[in-house]
Amino acid sequence: MxxxxxxxxxxxxxxxxxxxxxxxxxxxxxxxxxxxxxxxxxxxxxxxxxxxxxxxxxxxxxxxxxxxxxxxxxxxxxxxxxxxxxxxxxxxxxxxxxxxxxxxMEMFGKLYASAAKHLPRGHAELGNLVLIDGSLIDAVLSMYWADYRKGSKKAKVHIGFDLNLGIPKKIFLSDGKEAERPFVEKILAPGETGVMDRGYQSHKLFDAWQADDKSFICRIKASTEKTVIKMNDIQPGSIVFYDAVVLLGTQGANRTEREVRLVGYQVGNVNYWIATNRHDLTAEQIAFAYKLRWNIEIFFGWWKRHLKVYHLIxxxxxxxxxxxxxxxxxxxxxxxxxxxxxxxxxxxxxxxxxxxxxxxxxxxxxxxxxxxxxxxxxxxxxxxxxxx
Structure with a gap:
């Protein structure tokens, strides 16, 4: 034509x-x-x-x-x-x-708030879940502020990822040597549940988060000492092999002052030990919520690889x-x-x-x-x- x-x-x-x-x-x-x-x-x-x-x-x-x-x-x-x-x-x-x-910063906050009203919420039965993790960013030696180790410069980005919406909600930037645990306090709001890997294990912080009405689902080291207060029933045929209310740590050293729930489950040949203060969920839901933590690893990989976020301008x-x-x-x-x-x-x-x-x-x-x-x-x- x-x-x-x-x-x-x-x-x-x-x-x-x-x-x-x-x-x-x-x-x-x-x-x-x-x-x-x-x-x-x-x-x-x-x-x-x-x-x-x-x-x-x-x-x-x-x-x-x-x-x-x-x-x-x-x-x-x-x-x-x-x-x-x-x-x-x-x-x-x-x-x-x-x-x-x-x-x-203003645009990011307003856009997240707009998306929260717009996007569907998944896993609502688990509550407001925020996946928390950090990731290193390769830097050049002239970036003096990005201290990591001698002859190597790295920055670190700390992300709070809204699992229910599938989008990031908080971000902080530090040098590569900065500890990750203190950023939980900045990322997590009262009423939310932080889902974290074992690098965030801190008995002192477990007490502090509970005092601030913040919940957590955090993997801990298998060797962590535990004092059992109450054993919970386990469902037959479940991947869960342990469910109890405990105190974590060694008395007189690093023991928690507040009780926590400890869930143990097995996937393949790997045992996972999850500390939490979520007593309203089943042990299987706790295991599932921690499994969802992998979403933030997928996000980091996708963000780095396909959006070229770490090609520094x-x-x-x-x-x-x-x-x-x-x-x-x-x-x-x-x-x-x-x-x-x-x-x-x-x-x-x-x-x-x-x-x-x-x-x-x-x-x-x-x-x-x-x-x-x-x-x-x-x-x-x-x-x-x-x-x-």
Whole structure:
């Protein structure tokens, strides 16, 4: 069918990209404005900054320089992602390293709250579960703040992952040597249950969390000394072989002051010992809740591998936190998009589909619409006779 060129029409928006970014676009008016610290106008607004960093993670760019080249040379990125005017390399890296962190934190919090009302909640019978873990980020030697060991620099990101919604909800950044246990207090809210690996075992903290009305499901070392107060019944044929109310630790040394529940179960040839203060769940539910902890390992692996979160744009702690938050925001946007468009959870397949759709829509809409648009025009009678 013939098409006629109609010049001067308004550029069309990308349907896929617009749908993906709709949640953040609805929040932008409520975000504290990013202001210039001098008389010169900002080279990048916060909206520019966020759009660029989401695109960086979405398209799996390899570095900040690669991203800048794309913003300059790729048609879609130049029209819809890059700020107006030329963005210099020095200005870009300076802005990422020193501006926008409060706004990025604000956006992350508001977007999580919006997603909490929007996304379906899974495993509601287990209560509000927050998976807590940390992950090391390889750093370069010039990142002096990222102390780890002699001749090696690493930062560490501490994540609280909302298991019921399947999205991250809290993030903290520290040097690689920082202990992980103190961040539980910052991540976990009263009424929530933290699900943690045995690296978080601390009898003193078990007491403190209970005093603060915070629950935990934490794997502990098999060799931990336990004083039995009460044995609970075990269901025949269950994977659970132990269920009791105990005091953990050695008397006079590190024994818990408050009672905890201890559940032992076996999977394959491995015995798991889980300490908890959740007495309302069955032992099998405790075992299942801890099994779900693997979801945060999947998230870390997916986040690192497919969103390229740890390809560093900035070497400052400020800039790295900006980048980490943008990565989490990208993940939440993907979670909302996959649910709305496909009733699915985030997947690599959908991530690739989004990128492909954006490119396909670009080739049809943006390339021809930069100065006009295509519109179908029925052939005239003369054209029909000539073609017959």
């Amino acid at each position: 013939p098409y006629t060129w109609i010049p001067g029409k308004t550029k069309q928006k990308h349907k896929t990209h617009v749908n993906l970014m709709a949640p953040v676009n609805s929040v932008f008016p409520d975000i504290t404005p990013l202001l210039s610290g001098c008389n010169r106008p900002l080279k990048m607004s916060f909206e520019d900054q966020l759009n660029i960093l989401v695109y960086f993670h979405l398209e799996e760019h390899r570095s900040g320089r690669h991203l800048l080249q794309v913003l300059k040379e790729e048609h879609f990125a130049r029209l819809h992602i890059a700020p107006e005017g030329v963005i210099e390399k020095s200005s870009f890296f300076e802005d990422i390293s020193s501006r926008g962190l409060p706004q990025m 900035s070497r400052s702690q400020y800039g790295l936190m900006v980048q980490m938050l943008a990565g989490l925001i990208t993940y939440i946007l993907l979670a909302i998009y996959c649910h709305d468009q496909h009733q699915e959870k985030v997947s690599v397949k959908r991530l690739r589909e989004i990128s492909i759709n954006i490119r396909n829509e670009m080739s049809f809409e943006d390339i021809v619409n930069e100065t006009g648009t295509w519109r179908y025009k029925p052939p005239s009678r003369g054209q029909l006779r000539a073609s017959s």
